[in-house]
Amino acid sequence: MxxxxxxxxxxxxxxxxxxxxxxxxxxxxxxxxxxxxxxxxxxxxxxxxxxxxxxxMEGQVRLNFHGDEIIWTNFLNNYALSVLWCAHVFAIDGQNPNFDKRFVRPDLTVEKLPTKEFQDLYYEFLNLLKEDEDYIEAKKGLHTRGSVTDIELRIHFRALHSAFTNILWALFYEKGLINHRSSTRNIRDFLPDGIEKHNLYETLNALEAEHPENHHKFKEALFAVQRQMFEELRVRSIYNIHIEHGKPHQAFSTMNVTFSDDYIDQLVATLYPxxxxxxxxxxxxxxxxxxxxxxxxxxxxxxxxxxxxxxxxxxxxxxxxxxxxxxxEYGEAYPALNYFEHIGSSISVHDLIEYWLTKDGKRSCVYSKYFDNEDQWRDLYWKRFQQLSNxxxxxxxxxxxxxxxxxxxxxxxxxxxxxxxxxxxxxxxxxxxxxxxxxxxxxxxxxxxxxxxxxxxxxxxxxxxxxxxxxxxxxxxxxxxxxxxx
Missing domain, CATH: 3.20.170 (ADP-ribosylation fold)
Known part of the structure; x- marks a missing residue:
């Protein structure tokens, strides 16, 4: 020195x-x-x-959802289970404004419900859904969409959510779990004029067929309008809840307005440890x-x-x-992956097979992605983790x-x-x-x-x-x- x-x-x-x-x-x-x-x-x-x-946006990932009717049906049923779970928490402790997305549990299975009565309530709810036009339409339509983006899925689930909650609140009222019935407007009522409101799946499929070169621009414009409509509805609903209760009430907001978005956000949270x-x-x-x-x-x-x-x-x-x-690594777009091929680490192998990859003794086409070569799947899983975390x-x-x-x-x-x-x-x-x-x-x-x-x-x-x-x-x-x- x-x-x-x-x-x-x-x-x-x-x-x-x-x-x-x-x-x-x-x-x-x-x-x-x-x-x-x-x-x-x-x-x-x-x-x-x-x-x-x-x-x-740390850890942000571009989720898409690409699977067959088996895994889409299981996905819808998982969403229904999560709705039931949160609605039950809301019915028990509905005056607690601190109810938030932490109660949204996409890793939940019927086996994890605390009582047999609760499990029976889920199966009763599911049977009612199977007779609902929106549920039937979604079950048939989603797997025909090919690869569904995160943004598109939010639109479908926002539309479905009103049907799910309306059926569930009626069931809760019948069972004496709540003392008044409530209903939620269908988000599809807020789609712009000229857009087919009864079967959005067919509308989007036709759009892609008629405009193979630039259908992404048309869909982006459609989704942007719907997202703006939903955001306005969300803010207006929260404002009305605030006026009614004298303070923000997260429980009402979560169950009736933001649940579908919270659910998809939690999917990302369960992808990796x-x-x-x-x-x-x-x-x-x-x-x-x-x-x-x-x-x-x-x-x-x-x-x-x-x-x-x-x-x-x-x-x-x-x-x-x-x-x-x-x-x-810095770039233009966040890493993309198919959620159905990367279901998170919080889900056990048993739950993965029983509640996601099989239905009535049949295997989803996604099953082979996991189990044909488990070492290869594991290597890809952690490689994608390195990509999104860096x-x-x-x-x-x-x-x-x-x-x-x-x-x-x-x-x-x-x-x-x-x-x-x-x-x-x-x-x-x-x-x-x-x-x-x-x-x-x-x-x-x-x-x-x-x-x-x-x-x-x-x-x-x-x-x-x-x-x-x-x-x-x-x-x-x-x-x-x-x-x-x-």
Whole structure:
């Protein structure tokens, strides 16, 4: 290391080459975080709940639904079971405004219902549905659609939901589970004039046949109008509920307005185990990143050096686990997959076969996707997981992000301690307050005194008017700490 300059100032270097060679990754940190010093002292990485991240589409996937009549029938029956479950919760605790989509259970099976009476109620409900025109139409129509997109499925299920709930509320009234009957308007009443309202499946099939080259544009326009109509209906319904009850009432909103969307959202949630990323960047010289993630250049940037093995990078943790560092892929469209071929990990093999892939002793065509070559299916399943967990829309490309990803079993399992060897430096922002600089240096000094510090440097970020870019300057002798007072 260089000696201290004669005037007592720490000499610095202004090159950015060290930060552009791919050897390091960086983690921007806000200066006002109450856990910042603990992160530095204890080598902590926190795996957050994805809902707390600033990109609401983390883990987004373009679902489509492609199967035969067997799996579509089982799908409709699963939806009916979930409607019954939530309606029962609503009937018991309908005055609780905190009823929300967590009660929507696409992983539910009739075997999991708590009592035989409850199971009998489901079969009675299902028998009533089998005589309903909308249910019969859906059962026949959905599997003729080929590949149904997420957006289209929401339209079909919104239309079906009013039929399902009207039948169910009548059954509940008959059984004495509720003291008044209620009804819900059919969402298809809100389709624009000129659109066939009685058999949307046939209308869409005809549209695709008549316009093979550009039917996607026509369908997109149709779905956009319907989505706008539904959103208006949803807001109006929630407003009316608010006026009636004097406060927002999530139970009414969920059961009568948003249930079908909540159900499909929960399908995505059951595709893969709950996962969480710790996010890094490949550079520490992006002014926007300093502004967004480091308290407007008042924060810091932690410099990490991953271990490398056969061309892959890893962060090693004190519990003996190593997690690979993967680069985020940026693109125009989120990964697509057929839901019926990737039914989530929360569903057991027994439930998968009994309630999804077979019906009356017959197997769905999707059955072979799972069981003809189970190893191949498993490899594809996790390959798709890697794709969706490391994908972001192109607007985020400026972040140049890489990340470590792991399953999170509970909130108590989110904080992990990495090996000290990975933390090799700290970059102070252009406006990091002096008192925070001193506090952070003291935290690193403690590591020096207890012999755990290893390779380490301090840096300062500045803006170069000559180069019109962020420049990182290294303090050459900052880690030559004076002996600790006894």
């Amino acid at each position: 260089r000696k201290v300059a004669h005037d007592g100032r720490f000499p610095v270097t202004g090159t950015n080459n060290k930060f552009d060679n791919g050897e390091y990754i960086y983690r921007y940190r806000p200066i006002n975080s109450e856990h910042l010093i603990s992160e530095i002292q204890n080598n902590e990485l926190y795996f957050p709940d994805r809902s707390s991240l600033n990109d609401p 709950d996962w969480s990323p710790v996010c890094f960047s490949r550079n520490c010289t992006n002014a926007s990143m300093w502004g967004h993630y480091a308290s407007g250049h008042q924060g810091i940037c932690l410099q990490f050096k991953p271990t490398k093995n056969e061309g892959r990078e890893y962060i090693n943790f004190k519990n003996g686990t190593s997690i690979e560092v993967s680069d985020v 994908f972001k829309f192109k607007d985020w490309k400026y972040e140049n992000e890489c990340r470590t990803i792991r399953r999170v079993m509970s909130d108590k399992d989110r904080l992990w301690n990495y090996n000290q060897q990975h933390l090799t430096g700290i970059v102070f922002g252009m406006h990091t307050p002096d008192d925070k600089v001193i506090e952070i240096i003291k935290a690193i000094a403690e590591k020096h005194y207890d012999g755990t510090l290893g390779e380490f440097s301090f840096y300062k970020a500045n803006f170069s008017s000559q180069g019109n870019s962020m420049q990182i300057m290294e303090f050459q002798n900052m880690t030559k700490f004076a002996p600790k007072d006894k």
